[in-house]
Each structure stands twice: as C-alpha cells, then as structure tokens.
Amino acid sequence: xxxxxxxxxxxxxxxxPLYSQLELSLNAxxxxxxxxxxxxxxxxxxxxLGLLDPPCAGQYFFNGVDLFTLSHAQKAKFRNTxxxxxxxxxxxxPHLTVEQNLMLPLIYRGLSEVxxxxxxxxxxxxxxxxxxxQRLPHQLSGxxxxxxxxxxxxxGEPKLLxxxxxTSALDDSTKQxxxxxxLNLQKVQQFAMVIATHDVSIAGLCDRLLQVGNLHHEV
Amino acid sequence: xxxSYWLKEGWALFRFYRLRLLLGLLGISxxxxxACALFSINFVVAKNSENVLAKYGQSRFIxxxxxxxxxxxxxxxxxxxxxxxxxxxxxxKDYLTLIPYQVVNFKDEKVIVGTLSGxxxxxxxxxxxxRALHRLDQQDTVAVVGKRVGAVVGTQIALYGRYxxxxxxxxxxxxxxxxxFDPNQAIVISIExxxxxxxxxxxxxxxxxxxxxxxxxxxxxxxxxxxxxFLIEQMFIRDATLFQLALLKQVNMTVQMLKMIALTTLxxxxxxxxxxxxxxxxxRKREMGLRLAMGATALTISWQFLREIMMLCCLGxxxxxxxxxxxxxxxxxxxxxxxxxxxxxxxxxxxVALAMGILAGTLPLVFATTCHPVKLLNS
Numbered sequence: 292x293x294x295x296x297x298x299x300x301x302x303x304x305x306x307x308p309l310y311s312q313l314e315l316s317l318n319a320x321x322x323x324x325x326x327x328x329x330x331x332x333x334x335x336x337x338x339x340l341g342l343l344d345p346p347c348a349g350q351y352f353f354n355g356v357d358l359f360t361l362s363h364a365q366k367a368k369f370r371n372t373x374x375x376x377x378x379x380x381x382x383x384x385p386h387l388t389v390e391q392n393l394m395l396p397l398i399y400r401g402l403s404e405v406x407x408x409x410x411x412x413x414x415x416x417x418x419x420x421x422x423x424x425q426r427l428p429h430q431l432s433g434x435x436x437x438x439x440x441x442x443x444x445x446x447g448e449p450k451l452l453x454x455x456x457x458t459s460a461l462d463d464s465t466k467q468x469x470x471x472x473x474l475n476l477q478k479v480q481q482f483a484m485v486i487a488t489h490d491v492s493i494a495g496l497c498d499r500l501l502q503v504g505n506l507h508h509e510v
Numbered sequence: 511x512x513x514s515y516w517l518k519e520g521w522a523l524f525r526f527y528r529l530r531l532l533l534g535l536l537g538i539s540x541x542x543x544x545a546c547a548l549f550s551i552n553f554v555v556a557k558n559s560e561n562v563l564a565k566y567g568q569s570r571f572i573x574x575x576x577x578x579x580x581x582x583x584x585x586x587x588x589x590x591x592x593x594x595x596x597x598x599x600x601x602x603k604d605y606l607t608l609i610p611y612q613v614v615n616f617k618d619e620k621v622i623v624g625t626l627s628g629x630x631x632x633x634x635x636x637x638x639x640x641r642a643l644h645r646l647d648q649q650d651t652v653a654v655v656g657k658r659v660g661a662v663v664g665t666q667i668a669l670y671g672r673y674x675x676x677x678x679x680x681x682x683x684x685x686x687x688x689x690x691f692d693p694n695q696a697i698v699i700s701i702e703x704x705x706x707x708x709x710x711x712x713x714x715x716x717x718x719x720x721x722x723x724x725x726x727x728x729x730x731x732x733x734x735x736x737x738x739x740f741l742i743e744q745m746f747i748r749d750a751t752l753f754q755l756a757l758l759k760q761v762n763m764t765v766q767m768l769k770m771i772a773l774t775t776l777x778x779x780x781x782x783x784x785x786x787x788x789x790x791x792x793x794r795k796r797e798m799g800l801r802l803a804m805g806a807t808a809l810t811i812s813w814q815f816l817r818e819i820m821m822l823c824c825l826g827x828x829x830x831x832x833x834x835x836x837x838x839x840x841x842x843x844x845x846x847x848x849x850x851x852x853x854x855x856x857x858x859x860x861x862v863a864l865a866m867g868i869l870a871g872t873l874p875l876v877f878a879t880t881c882h883p884v885k886l887l888n889s
Contacts, residue, residue, distance in 0.1 A: 371805020
C-alpha cells in the first residue's frame with residue numbers, strides 16, 4: 292500500500308543527509324514501529340509519510356499513486372481522507388470542545404455539522420467518553436486528551452495512521468491503556484500504522500520494526 | 511463549511527480568549543467610536559446650519575445703515591426721517607419688502623421698537639391676544655407688547671409722557687439672533703409715533719426680504735436701492751450666513767479636538783489590533799499546523815482566520831458606532847444644537863473597521879500560512 296523509493300532528506304545546514312536513498316514499503320493493516328535516538332529523523336519520516344515535509348529526492352507511492360506529484364489541494368484531501376495523525380503532545384485545539392475537535396476532520400471533508408456531530412458522539416460512546424463531549428481540552432487529564440486525539444485521528448477511517456510517540460507523555464498504566472486501545476482499534480478498523488517511539492515494549496507489539504539513524508535498517 | 515458551524519467556532523474562540531479579544535474589541539470600538547462621533551457631529555452641524563438658513567430665510571437680512579461721510583450723514587438726516595421712510599418703503603414694496611425699525615431702550619430690560627405694521631408677520635411672531643399693528647395706526651397711540659412686558663389688551667402704558675393703548679400681546683417669541691432686541695420685552699409702536707416721543711436723527715435699521723432665492727442677489731438689490739435713493743454706501747448687514755459662521759466657530763474647536771482624538775484612537779486601535787492578532791496568530795500557529803495535518807488547505811485556514819478577525823472588527827464597529835452616536839449626542843446637546851441621526855457613520859464605520867482588521871490581520875496571517883507546516887506544528 293505504502294512505498295517509499297529513494298527518499299533523501301537533508302536539512303539546509305546539516306553536514307550529512309538525514310536519509311539517503313531510503314526504501315520502505317508497508318502493507319495494509321500492517322503496523323510498524325520506528326526506533327532511534329532523538330534527532331535520528333523518526334518524526335521527519337512521519338512528516339514525509341504525512342505529506343507535511345517534502346524530501347529532497349525520492350518518490351512516495353500510495354496504492355500506486357505518486358503522491359509527490361499531487362497539487363496542494365489534492366495533498367490536503369489525501370491527508371483528510373487517507374491519513375490520521377497522533378502527535379506526541381496530544382495537540383487538541385484548545386478553544387474547541389472535545390466534540391468539536393473530533394468533528395473538525397469531517398467538517399473539512401465537507402460533511403454537514405449534524406452528521407459530523409453524530410459520528411463524533413458515536414466515537415465517544417464507543418470508548419465511554421461521551422461525558423467529555425462538551426469539555427475543553429484543558430479540562431481533561433493527559434490520558435483522556437490522548438484518547439480524544441486517537442479518536443480524532445481515526446474518525447475519518449484513515450488507511451494509514453501516523454503516531455509520533457503517542458505515549459511518551461503518559462504514566463505507565465495510562466500508556467498501557469492507550470497502547471491496547473490503539474492496537475485494538477487497528478484490528479477492528481484495519482488500517483496500517485507507523486509509530487515513532489523510544490519504547491521497546493511498544494516496538495515489540497508491532498508487526499515490524501525500523502531502526503532509524505545514520506544507518507537505517509529494518510530489524 | 512457551513513456558516514452556522516464557523517459561527518460556533520468563532521464563539522468558542524471568543525469565549526476561550528475572551529479577555530484579550532474583549533480588549534481588542536474595546537480598542538476597535540474606541541477608534542471607530544471616536545471617528546463616528548466626529549462624522550455625526552459634522553453631520554449634525556451641517557444639518558443645523560441648513561436649518562439656520564431655512565429658519566432665518568435664504569434671502570432675508572437685517573441692514574443697519576452707517577453713514578460715515580458728511581454727505582452720507584446729510585442724506586440720512588434729510589431722507590431717513592420717520593414719515594419719509596414710511597412712504598419710501600411703501601413705494602418699493604413690490605420690489606423689496608422693507609420694514610424699517612428703530613430701537614430705544616426703555617425701563618429695565620424693556621425696549622420701545624418703532625416700526626411699520628407687518629414686522630410680526632415677517633419675523634413670525636405669534637399673537638397671543640388682541641391684534642397686530644395696522645397700516646392705519648401710524649398716527650395712533652397704540653402699541654403691541656411682548657409677553658414679558660406684563661401688560662394686557664385694553665390697558666394703557668406710559669411712554670415718555672404719552673399713553674399708549676395696548677391693542678395686542680405677543681405670544682412667547684423664540685430668540686432670533688438676527689435682531690438685536692428681545693421681542694418678548696418689546697413695546698412695538700409705529701415708527702412715526704416713536705419719532706414724536708423720542709427725537710431720532712434718522713432711521714437706520716431695516717428688515718429686508720427679497721423674492722430672490724440668493725442672499726447675495728438680495729443684498730446687492732438693497733445696496734443698489736439705498737445708494738441710488740440716498741447716496742449711502744456704508745451699511746452693516748446681518749444675515750443667516752453670519753449665524754452659520756458663528757455655529758461653525760462654536761463647534762469648530764470641539765470638532766478639531768475630536769479629530770485629534772479620533773485619529774489617535776483609531777491609530778491606537780489599529781496598533782492594538784495588530785498587536786493582538788500578531789500574538790494570537792503566533793499562539794495559534796500550532797493549531798494551523800494541526801488543521802493542515804487534518805486536511806485543511808492554507809487558503810481554508812487563511813479564510814477562517816480572516817473571517818474571525820472580520821467578525822471581531824464588525825462587532826467592534828457596531829459597538830463603536832453606537833457609542834460614537836451616544837458621545838456625539840451628548841456633545842451636540844452640550845453645544846445647544848439639535849441632534850440628527852445619520853446612517854452615514856454606519857456606512858463608513860463598517861468598511862473602516864473591516865479595512866483595519868484586514869490590514870492588521872493579513873500580514874501576520876500570510877506570514878503564518880506560508881510558514882512550513884512542520885514549523886507550525888513544532889511552534
């Protein structure tokens with residue numbers, strides 16, 4: 292489903308490229324963990340996969356379509372329909388309620404407010420979080436915020452979920468809850484998943500592991 | 511995106527950043543309010559000015575002859591005597607309406623006004639009881655008195671040893687700045703009778719009414735007539751334009767002060783909006799990156815932010831215009847003018863507020879939306 296070919300990424304002031312001729316493929320429903328030290332380029336690769344940060348060279352195929360040839364509007368549409376993002380710091384929009392945060396990707400998709408609200412509430416019900424619907428993000432705990440962020444990433448039924456250290460800001464017990472939630476949802480909703488993490492236990496739960504660094508290689 | 515949804519989003523934003531947005535709103539309101547008050551006052555002054563002209567007549571004026579040279583004084587003594595002037599005015603009645611009058615101070619604040627019949631009609635003095643002076647009253651000892659003289663119809667009043675019968679009492683007369691006496695304190699008698707009880711060198715004042723629509727033409731007609739009839743060129747003319755000038759002078763300082771305040775507050779308002787938006791947009795850069803990641807385009811985000819700014823500015827403009835009108839009303843009342851409501855300020859206030867918002871919001875917005883999405887997410 293996902294195929295990266297010859298990806299090279301170099302930051303303007305860097306002496307050596309972050310990636311050189313990176314090749315990567317990922318099948319549907321497959322999960323892959325990315326591990327590596329800080330600054331090794333885990334998040335950058337996620338942004339490349341998310342069409343937020345273009346590489347210096349290379350090609351990115353998604354179901355056979357070369358995504359780097361798409362226009363800005365087409366890329367935005369692709370991000371909206373095919374991708375889901377979970378960020379390290381939950382990144383909910385602070386002035387919107389939980390329900391409004393969940394509705395946002397659907398609103399950008401062109402769905403009506405009523406339909407988007409209905410779907411947001413269904414998702415919240417599925418995780419027994421309906422009571423949080425009208426709260427603002429700062430009124431939630433860290434675990435609740437991350438659960439809402441996961442729901443927002445998955446509300447549009449993406450084919451590829453990109454998660455950037457989704458449990459790094461959580462305590463151990465919440466971390467386990469979030470992880471099991473993520474993996475359960477992956478089984479139910481059948482999407483491919485790329486997780487950037489420092490945590491070996493998370494990497495162990497994924498189908499594949501990619502070591503990222505100067506010599507990136509698959510383990 | 512439906513408008514109801516972005517209105518809800520806008521409201522959510524307002525609730526979240528309420529203190530900052532309220533301060534911004536206050537900045538816009540004060541700026542627009544001051545400008546609006548200025549426009550309103552200008553409008554009210556113009557309207558009052560029109561009313562002054564309408565009230566005192568476009569072609570009516572008061573002329574006081576001021577003979578200077580020996581020749582002019584000789585001519586005045588010879589031709590401007592009471593009996594002669596009566597027939598002179600009658601002679602030209604189809605050409606110009608001329609009502610001569612002469613004012614003599616009497617007791618307290620009372621004055622004796624010697625004139626011809628018809629003065630009350632031309633100056634729109636209402637009659638409370640009795641009748642006005644008649645053309646045939648020229649030789650009679652009858653008088654019409656102002657309301658505050660304190661006489662009633664049928665009584666006699668003594669003026670310099672002669673008794674005058676009160677035949678009419680005027681109603682309350684609104685002060686007319688064109689004439690130098692208060693009609694409410696006036697005892698109006700025929701000019702010939704005044705000349706008998708109080709010797710006058712000559713009659714020097716005239717109320718002039720022309721059929722011409724232009725005051726300039728009316729004045730030149732009168733000057734030409736006086737020059738050709740009496741060889742007198744020196745005169746002082748009071749007309750409605752004088753009061754327009756007086757009115758403008760009266761409000762000019764207020765308007766000038768308000769202009770300064772309006773400009774300063776508008777500038778401060780704009781700066782506070784720029785400052786607010788720069789901070790707010792800077793603070794919301796991460797949100798922009800997040801929205802991009804969720805599938806929004808840079809254009810969608812720009813339009814959303816601009817919409818929010820414009821909503822804020824419109825709200826500020828509406829409040830500013832209301833407060834501006836209120837301020838203008840208070841100032842106008844203090845100046846003793848009549849207040850008129852004008853829509854002009856609404857037509858100007860909103861575009862100015864929107865322009866303020868667009869000017870203030872576009873630059874930080876363009877800067878933010880052209881920023882790299884990763885930079886936005888990491889900000």
